Amino acid sequence: MKEFLPYIVTIISTTISGLIAYITATKKTKIEIAKMKLEHEQKIELIKIESEKKLENDLLIEAMKIPVIQQAIAVGAKESMRKK
Numbered sequence: 135m136k137e138f139l140p141y142i143v144t145i146i147s148t149t150i151s152g153l154i155a156y157i158t159a160t161k162k163t164k165i166e167i168a169k170m171k172l173e174h175e176q177k178i179e180l181i182k183i184e185s186e187k188k189l190e191n192d193l194l195i196e197a198m199k200i201p202v203i204q205q206a207i208a209v210g211a212k213e214s215m216r217k218k
Contacts, residue, residue: 197203 198207
């Protein structure tokens, strides 16, 4: 039995070391996944905000091309100039 004792100790210590490495890697991976998920959600939120602003801007630009809107703006500008 004494002949096999060094082999048994080596196998047990290697197994423990492997398990510790696996557990550590799994925890790091979970943390990294959580960080990536949070960053992804933040990027999606920014994209939503930018898309909404662009849509509002595009709608405003298209509205400015409508003759009725142009006339209303011109009338409003003339009235504000008269008040000054």
